[in-house]
Amino acid sequence: MRRPGGSGVPLPLLVPAAIGTLFLVLPLLGLVVRAPWSDLGARLAEPGVGQALRLSLLSATLATTASLVLGVPIAWVLARTRTRGRSVLRALVTVPLVLPPVVGGVALFLVLGRQGIVGRWLFETTGVTIPFTTLAVVIAETFVAMPFLVISVEGALRAADARFEDAAATLGADRWTTFRRVTLPLVAPGIAAGAVLCWARALGEFGATITFAGNFPGTTQTMPLAVYLALQSDPEAAIVLSLVLLVVSLATLLLLRDRWLTRSGAAA
Amino acid sequence: MSRRVRLALSVAAVLALTACGGTSAGDAASSASSAAASSAASSSGEDLTGTLTVFAAASLTDVFTDLGDRLEADHPGLDVQFNFAGSSQLATQLTQGAPADVFASANEAQMEVVTDAGLQAADPTVFTENVLEIAVPKGNPAHVTGLADFADPDLTLAVCAPDVPCGAAAQEVFQAAGIDAQPDTQEEDVKAALTKVQLGEVDAALVYATDVQAASGDVEGIEFPEAEQAVNQYPICTLEAAPNPDAAQAFVDLVDSDEGQQALEDAGFRAPTS
CATH class of the missing domain: 3.40.190.10 (Periplasmic binding protein-like II)
Structure with missing residues (x-):
């Protein structure tokens, strides 16, 4: 007897899925085809490449960490409380998603810049300025990438079975203990997925970074900035840099994914 | 605001x-x-x-x-x-x-x-023709006077990246003047460098005279003789x-x-x- 669904992919899904995949992958192939393979080694050995890559990985990872620390609690508030301002809060948190990143960078200046609301006070009391530092890169990336984490985690929290939390509460656990011991393990895969999305977005961040952190090799020049500037003078170098960024990010994501898949497989 | x-x-x-x-x-x-x-x-x-x-x-x-x-x-x-x-x-x-x-x-x-x-x-x-000019925030808070100030590591300074024309011109004038420039950021284009001056986030930037003119309400321009080395x-x-x-x-x-x-x-x- 045939099962109703069968095992194949229905045609109305298969065709758009195939077209969609091509649409996403072909530009990537374009980069691969146009890459200057003959002198790839020499171009990769240029000191600026490793420097920009290290800075990118470091700042994206720090931005993801900051997003986890600040974003998971936001997601919990959005998913588990019934405060009246919740929908307003959700809209506000997602503003960086719709804001052109360059405008986000200018907005960061207006708050954290030397002449900014908070930055001016910081500068006058301690002499510290944030723009044009690696910290500024992390802040810009966090600003742009954190909403991705918040939205994913909120979705995971809503999908999680709240009865486990209720059970914990009836057994006498307070909300903080429940969050740590029940909720977090329950939505860990959702948090991981959100963190990946957040990391990927931070790694590719360009507009807010170049605006707020500027561009200086070794301090604030991440890979996307290096790619953009290389494009002005040496398009082949830009292609090489793009490929490096793509390979490293894909490798990282695949590695992590394998790890989670095996872990969640073991748990099930 | x-x-x-x-x-x-x-x-x-x-x-x-x-x-x-x-x-x-x-x-x-x-x-x-x-x-x-x-x-x-x-x-x-x-x-x-x-x-x-x-x-x-x-x-x-x-x-x-x-x-x-x-x-x-x-x-x-x-x-x-x-x-x-x-x-x-x-x-x-x-x-x-x-x-x-x-x-x-x-x-x-x-x-x-x-x-x-x-x-x-x-x-x-x-x-x-267009020549480089030093753009400073209105009032010139850091008292920048000439190209030599670009060697001061205590100032926050913007130039264009060497990959774009205004950055190449900046390198030429620095070289001609024998100045070891200490910029804090190499901007992707001249307008981005100007924006940082307008926001008051840098003490000075090297831009074109036309950019200073276009933003004359927000920034002040300082001409410098070395600009003749890189006339566009x-x-x-x-x-x-x-x-x-x-x-x-x-x-x-x-x-x-x-x-x-x-x-x-x-x-x-x-x-x-x-």
Whole structure:
């Protein structure tokens, strides 16, 4: 007897899925085809490449960490409380998603810049300025990438079975203990997925970074900035840099994914 | 505060404009056919009509738009279309066959790309010059006085990245002056460097005199003698394949006229020295 669904992919899904995949992958192939393979080694050995890559990985990872620390609690508030301002809060948190990143960078200046609301006070009391530092890169990336984490985690929290939390509460656990011991393990895969999305977005961040952190090799020049500037003078170098960024990010994501898949497989 | 909001909006507007840059070539293509009809009309001694397509460096946007309006006012049948973009982008578009009547480049290197391809109708002539200037926030809070201040590590300084023209020019003047510059950021283009000055986030930036002029309410300019080492000369020429050659010549004549030169000077450009 045939099962109703069968095992194949229905045609109305298969065709758009195939077209969609091509649409996403072909530009990537374009980069691969146009890459200057003959002198790839020499171009990769240029000191600026490793420097920009290290800075990118470091700042994206720090931005993801900051997003986890600040974003998971936001997601919990959005998913588990019934405060009246919740929908307003959700809209506000997602503003960086719709804001052109360059405008986000200018907005960061207006708050954290030397002449900014908070930055001016910081500068006058301690002499510290944030723009044009690696910290500024992390802040810009966090600003742009954190909403991705918040939205994913909120979705995971809503999908999680709240009865486990209720059970914990009836057994006498307070909300903080429940969050740590029940909720977090329950939505860990959702948090991981959100963190990946957040990391990927931070790694590719360009507009807010170049605006707020500027561009200086070794301090604030991440890979996307290096790619953009290389494009002005040496398009082949830009292609090489793009490929490096793509390979490293894909490798990282695949590695992590394998790890989670095996872990969640073991748990099930 | 409201000035900053306006600044943020203008930044967004600039982005939108750059994003639109690519579409102009298509407009130019669609206008080519209508322009072909007009050149026949004008050669028989009639007034200039049809469409005139001018490819011009982005830094000429304000002046050329203004001059285009004046030409249209003098010739009601004429429609002047501009494609403003980076000179290298324009040169690429032209060598790829984009139809245009006039090309005005922000440097001679990109004009050479076009003349090497044999696309010019007449030899290009330099019609204006632009030099670097130090831009400082209004009131010059850090008391910057000259190019030598760019070696001060305590100041927050912006220059353009060496990959873009204003950054290459900056390197030339620093080298000529023997200054070991200590910038905090190498901006992706001259407008980004200027924005940092307008926001008061850097003590000084190296930009073009025309940029200082355009932002004269927010920034102050400091001229410096070493700027003569990296003068940007702007060549212009009519193109061999011009669909509307008479209007093309009229536009170049207008740019070279006293009226055109005055408009350029008002925008911070200066008359060619050679």
